Amino acid sequence: MCRHLAYLGPPVPLGEVLNAPPHGLYRQSWAPRRQRYGTVNADGFGVGWYADGDPVPARYRHAVPIWGDESYADLARVVRSGAVLAAVRDATVAGADGQAAAAPFAAGRWLFSHNGAVPGWPHSLAPLVRTVPAEELLSLQARCDSAFLWALVLHRLRTGDDAARAVGDTVLEVARAAPGARLNFLLTDGEAITATAWGDTLWYLADPDPGEVDVASRPYSAMPRRTVVASEPYDDDPLWTEVPDRTLLTADRTDILLTPLKEPSTWPSSN
Numbered sequence: 001m002c003r004h005l006a007y008l009g010p011p012v013p014l015g016e017v018l019n020a021p022p023h024g025l026y027r028q029s030w031a032p033r034r035q036r037y038g039t040v041n042a043d044g045f046g047v048g049w050y051a052d053g054d055p056v057p058a059r060y061r062h063a064v065p066i067w068g069d070e071s072y073a074d075l076a077r078v079v080r081s082g083a084v085l086a087a088v089r090d091a092t093v094a095g096a097d098g099q100a101a102a103a104p105f106a107a108g109r110w111l112f113s114h115n116g117a118v119p120g121w122p123h124s125l126a127p128l129v130r131t132v133p134a135e136e137l138l139s140l141q142a143r144c145d146s147a148f149l150w151a152l153v154l155h156r157l158r159t160g161d162d163a164a165r166a167v168g169d170t171v172l173e174v175a176r177a178a179p180g181a182r183l184n185f186l187l188t189d190g191e192a193i194t195a196t197a198w199g200d201t202l203w204y205l206a207d208p209d210p211g212e213v214d215v216a217s218r219p220y221s222a223m224p225r226r227t228v229v230a231s232e233p234y235d236d237d238p239l240w241t242e243v244p245d246r247t248l249l250t251a252d253r254t255d256i257l258l259t260p261l262k263e264p265s266t267w268p269s270s271n
Helices: 014-018 070-078 123-131 134-138 145-158 163-177
Strands: 002-013 045-049 058-062 080-089 105-107 110-117 182-188 193-197 203-208 225-230 247-251 256-260
Touching: 002 014, 002 070, 002 110, 002 182, 002 193, 014 045, 014 070, 014 080, 045 070, 058 070, 080 110, 080 182, 105 145, 110 145, 123 145, 123 163, 134 145, 145 163, 145 182, 163 182, 163 193, 163 247, 193 225, 203 247, 225 247
Parallel strands: none
Antiparallel strands: 002 080, 002 225, 045 058, 045 080, 105 110, 110 182, 182 193, 193 247, 203 225, 247 256
């Protein structure tokens, strides 16, 4: 299992989102409060962020625990961004992929993370291999379930699906192939967040940032907002809202939309 978080809002130091909150992602690496599977997330971490004027994100990933990386501490203090996706990793099974298996995964303007596990991996998803071109499979940098799930989502994006359809259809496809899979996804292009709650916790926080505006001169709807989507709340702000299981979330800096996902058990048999 893992813990992950996506942030859209006014540019802030990475550490303000990931380290400073009392129960932030940094602390969740050793003391998550709502993690249902696993106990610590010390098998690596990653941070992806967007710089002004550049649609392609930067990443910093490592195969060590986030608390043991002094270079990350420096980055978190000085790098500022208004769009961030980060994760701390608890490997489901042992592997030699190291840093390559740490989210966020990336391609072009996209960042992706998976919180969960696929039972029976890799055999359970073998039928889905044929849905991805061979050259894309051979380009995978890691052999873990999350990397393959990213390949499925990315192929849909490259063939024209929008983010919501690519993420939602992939979850349903995988859930049917591997019943019991836990498939909490986070996807962002720096402008919007697409996420799923499927088998584990997901929360969101959306509120105005009063320090950035003159409230008296601008309507509430025009106020810049902070949107955070995360495995669990990073503080005790009462505005945190839990996303129901089996739900697709789409969000930007001003709006949140929740859409129920269809249960695989309701699908007609393919036999």
